[in-house]
Amino acid sequence: MTTLTSGLSWNSSKKDTLSLLLSPLNADDLKEFVHRCADKLCGRKGPSEEKFCSLGRWNRSQFLEANSLIKEFLAECVVNDYDKQKVEERLSLEDSQFQALMNCLVTRKDELQISILNHFNNGQSQVLRDFDWKLKWVMGSSSLASHQETLLELDMSTVKHTKVPMNSESPMARISVELTREDVLTLISALEKARDSV
Amino acid sequence: MDEVDRIIIRSLREIGCDIEEQIDCLKQFSTELVVEAAARCIEAIQPGSGIPTTLPPSMSMRFRIGAAIAQACTDMGYAGEVGYQTFLYSNEADLRRVLMFLIERLPKDGQTDKIVQEPTSRAAKLRKDISLTITKQLTSPWVPKFCREDGIRWHEDGSFTMEGGGSSPFVSEPLQTGSTSHSCTPQEWREYCVKFLPLVSEQVSAANRLIPSLITLNSRGILAPSQQHSPPKAEELRKTRVSLLQREFEKLASQHVESQNAFKSSLKVNSRFALSERLQFMPEKSPEKKKMVIQENAQTDSISETTEERQKRLEEEEELAVEKIKCENDELKDRIEQLQLDIKTLSAKLPQVMEERDIAERTMKDAGVKEALRRKVLDLLPEADTNITKLQALIEASTQKLVKLATQWEEHRAPLLQQYRRARQLNSSKASESARTAEALRVTREKVAELTEEVRNKEQLHSYLQAEYAKVSKDNSRSAYTRRIMEIIGNISKQKDEIDKILKDTKELHKEINSLAGRLDRSFTVADEVIFRDAKRDDVSRRAYKLLATLHSECSELVKMVEETGANVRESRDLEDQIETESAKKVSDNLERISADLRQMKQETASLAAQLKTKV
Numbered sequence: 001m002t003t004l005t006s007g008l009s010w011n012s013s014k015k016d017t018l019s020l021l022l023s024p025l026n027a028d029d030l031k032e033f034v035h036r037c038a039d040k041l042c043g044r045k046g047p048s049e050e051k052f053c054s055l056g057r058w059n060r061s062q063f064l065e066a067n068s069l070i071k072e073f074l075a076e077c078v079v080n081d082y083d084k085q086k087v088e089e090r091l092s093l094e095d096s097q098f099q100a101l102m103n104c105l106v107t108r109k110d111e112l113q114i115s116i117l118n119h120f121n122n123g124q125s126q127v128l129r130d131f132d133w134k135l136k137w138v139m140g141s142s143s144l145a146s147h148q149e150t151l152l153e154l155d156m157s158t159v160k161h162t163k164v165p166m167n168s169e170s171p172m173a174r175i176s177v178e179l180t181r182e183d184v185l186t187l188i189s190a191l192e193k194a195r196d197s198v
Numbered sequence: 199m200d201e202v203d204r205i206i207i208r209s210l211r212e213i214g215c216d217i218e219e220q221i222d223c224l225k226q227f228s229t230e231l232v233v234e235a236a237a238r239c240i241e242a243i244q245p246g247s248g249i250p251t252t253l254p255p256s257m258s259m260r261f262r263i264g265a266a267i268a269q270a271c272t273d274m275g276y277a278g279e280v281g282y283q284t285f286l287y288s289n290e291a292d293l294r295r296v297l298m299f300l301i302e303r304l305p306k307d308g309q310t311d312k313i314v315q316e317p318t319s320r321a322a323k324l325r326k327d328i329s330l331t332i333t334k335q336l337t338s339p340w341v342p343k344f345c346r347e348d349g350i351r352w353h354e355d356g357s358f359t360m361e362g363g364g365s366s367p368f369v370s371e372p373l374q375t376g377s378t379s380h381s382c383t384p385q386e387w388r389e390y391c392v393k394f395l396p397l398v399s400e401q402v403s404a405a406n407r408l409i410p411s412l413i414t415l416n417s418r419g420i421l422a423p424s425q426q427h428s429p430p431k432a433e434e435l436r437k438t439r440v441s442l443l444q445r446e447f448e449k450l451a452s453q454h455v456e457s458q459n460a461f462k463s464s465l466k467v468n469s470r471f472a473l474s475e476r477l478q479f480m481p482e483k484s485p486e487k488k489k490m491v492i493q494e495n496a497q498t499d500s501i502s503e504t505t506e507e508r509q510k511r512l513e514e515e516e517e518l519a520v521e522k523i524k525c526e527n528d529e530l531k532d533r534i535e536q537l538q539l540d541i542k543t544l545s546a547k548l549p550q551v552m553e554e555r556d557i558a559e560r561t562m563k564d565a566g567v568k569e570a571l572r573r574k575v576l577d578l579l580p581e582a583d584t585n586i587t588k589l590q591a592l593i594e595a596s597t598q599k600l601v602k603l604a605t606q607w608e609e610h611r612a613p614l615l616q617q618y619r620r621a622r623q624l625n626s627s628k629a630s631e632s633a634r635t636a637e638a639l640r641v642t643r644e645k646v647a648e649l650t651e652e653v654r655n656k657e658q659l660h661s662y663l664q665a666e667y668a669k670v671s672k673d674n675s676r677s678a679y680t681r682r683i684m685e686i687i688g689n690i691s692k693q694k695d696e697i698d699k700i701l702k703d704t705k706e707l708h709k710e711i712n713s714l715a716g717r718l719d720r721s722f723t724v725a726d727e728v729i730f731r732d733a734k735r736d737d738v739s740r741r742a743y744k745l746l747a748t749l750h751s752e753c754s755e756l757v758k759m760v761e762e763t764g765a766n767v768r769e770s771r772d773l774e775d776q777i778e779t780e781s782a783k784k785v786s787d788n789l790e791r792i793s794a795d796l797r798q799m800k801q802e803t804a805s806l807a808a809q810l811k812t813k814v
Binding site for chain 1: 343344367368369370371372373374382386387389390393394396400401402403410414
């Protein structure tokens with residue numbers, strides 16, 4: 001939520017800090033930095049702290065601030081579907097800085113839209129992100145000497161998106177279950193039913 | 199005793215005592231050496247006994263160590279008398295007895311055992327670690343999967359092992375591979391891909407996420423064409439975004455009400471106002487757009503009304519034609535199928551028919567031959583008799599010719615047959631010879647193989663024995679010892695023989711003495727009786743008798759004296775022996791040392807007392 005509110009109340013002090021923060025970077029480095037921030041929004045590796053701290057002569061807190069400001073701004077632009085003019089209204093940046101931002105926005109818009117939409121669509125619930133499975137052959141148990149049964153171990157990685165999707169890592173959780181053959185069939189049929197109803 | 203000492207010293211050197219080269223008997227042992235030897239023996243017999251091998255300067259500590267060693271000896275079952283004095287003020291005989299007892303108790307292969315127990319190389323250590331870990335894992339009970347996170351299992355002693363594999367979780371991240379985008383020009387997209395798109399391996403935030411991400415990307419790519427849910431288009435996105443923004447606004451509004459209760463912030467009002475304004479504006483915009491589109495569609499419809507009718511007719515006609523062609527197609531298909539079926543049945547019949555033809559041809563040929571014969575016979579029939587005689591003559595001539603040929607054949611055949619037989623015999627003899635040689639060859643080969651095997655075995659044995667010999671030759675003192683032992687045994691048996699001889703001599707002497715004493719007794723009683731009878735009548739005889747009696751008593755006294763001297767001599771020899779043994783015990787030396795130690799102890803006590811006093 002703060003993303004939106006802060007984006008909406010994008011005040012002059014923030015504009016100034018951003019412009020000032022980005023000033024040590026040359027055009028190419030700035031473009032790279034903005035792209036890496038967009039990568040982070042898309043759920044990949046963000047900008048490397050070591051690299052950009054040396055390029056921009058930043059300390060850690062400055063780096064984090066620049067990072068979060070860019071991300072907030074990108075998110076705001078994508079959510080509100082700003083065109084070039086509107087972006088210009090909201091930002092008082094140097095020409096090269098503005099160019100870098102616009103360039104990133106134009107090229108990465110689709111990707112960013114999809115990923116931000118995923119964040120919002122899933123709301124506050126746990127969402128399955130990945131699953132992994134192993135097949136096990138159970139030889140016996142404490143009560144049965146020779147049991148001989150197959151078990152499917154299903155590991156599901158779920159993610160719960162935070163209220164502030166752009167700035168902090170969403171917490172991951174792992175759900176691990178062991179299913180017999182019948183259980184697997186039940187699960188698959190339930191999932192198919194759910195898909196058909198959607 | 200020399201040999202025993204040497205054996206003792208060698209054994210002591212083997213267990214690690216630092217005995218100098220020039221020491222070769224127990225007499226030369228210093229007190230320190232004695233204590234070290236005893237302590238090392240006890241350590242080798244009972245590892246962990248904790249007796250120090252060097253003597254401390256303090257007297258009381260020395261006594262304590264001596265007492266400890268003595269206690270250990272008695273604990274091990276030493277029967278003789280043993281105390282601290284045995285080690286601290288040693289005499290040779292006692293020391294020898296104690297050391298022999300201890301060396302007998304030494305573990306037989308002490309040194310080799312030690313080498314095996316200590317893992318020296320790295321590989322051995324690793325092997326040991328592996329076996330330890332495996333035994334630990336095998337002995338520890340099974341735990342369910344959720345008790346070992348990421349495949350790591352913690353043991354009670356704080357160590358951990360990997361179990362169940364698959365330690366890193368399957369977590370993927372969306373990768374960008376540079377597929378074309380919709381929202382920008384191809385040039386811009388190209389520039390981004392070339393300049394700013396990192397390699398796939400650098401896109402992920404952790405190395406263990408790369409493979410899951412790639413798998414996910416791949417399966418998405420496989421699923422994408424078949425799935426109905428293609429990536430959302432711009433239009434779709436816009437729609438969802440509107441609803442999304444509405445939802446967001448509701449949440450924001452509720453939050454705002456809450457925050458209003460707490461404190462009124464102009465910033466929040468501003469933000470809410472701006473948002474609501476835009477939200478009111480945006481949903482209105484999109485229905486308008488849609489309406490416009492619908493209207494446009496309607497206009498185009500009215501314009502193209504007439505053309506549509508024409509088109510409809512054309513379409514109907516086309517459909518009819520298509521129907522017809524379809525029907526024809528079906529018929530043709532049916533026919534093709536039927537024809538194919540016919541071909542199959544006919545081709546099945548073909549071989550049978552061919553066979554029948556072959557049979558017919560053969561019968562025809564036979565019939566042709568028969569017919570030619572019959573025609574010849576019919577030609578000959580008109581002049582039957584002449585022809586018959588002619589034929590008979592012909593037959594006779596041919597038989598004669600045959601006989602002639604047979605005799606000729608026989609003439610040729612007999613020598614050839616003989617030659618053949620001879621050749622065959624020769625051949626068979628040669629074959630048998632070759633078989634024999636082959637057999638011999640085989641036998642020799644087997645023998646060779648056997649011999650090589652034997653040679654190899656022998657060589658192995660030789661190398662093994664050489665190795666054994668090399669091992670043994672290091673310990674060459676053993677053979678020396680056995681030789682010496684054999685010599686000693688020989689000496690002992692020789693001595694035994696001598697002793698036996700002496701014993702026999704003494705026995706003989708005893709016997710002789712006894713017989714002489716008996717004879718003496720008897721002759722004396724005879725002489726006594728004779729002279730006593732005469733003594734009653736004769737005065738000279740009486741004197742002779744008296745002299746005889748005194749002679750007898752004197753002689754017996756003499757004999758007694760001789761016996762006594764012998765006894766005394768024996769006693770004195772015994773005493774001399776005793777003196778020797780006592781002098782060997784170095785009593786005076788030991789006494790001096792003991793008194794010196796006592797003095798030292800007194801000094802120590804005095805100094806301690808003084809210290810105590812100064813402290814008090």
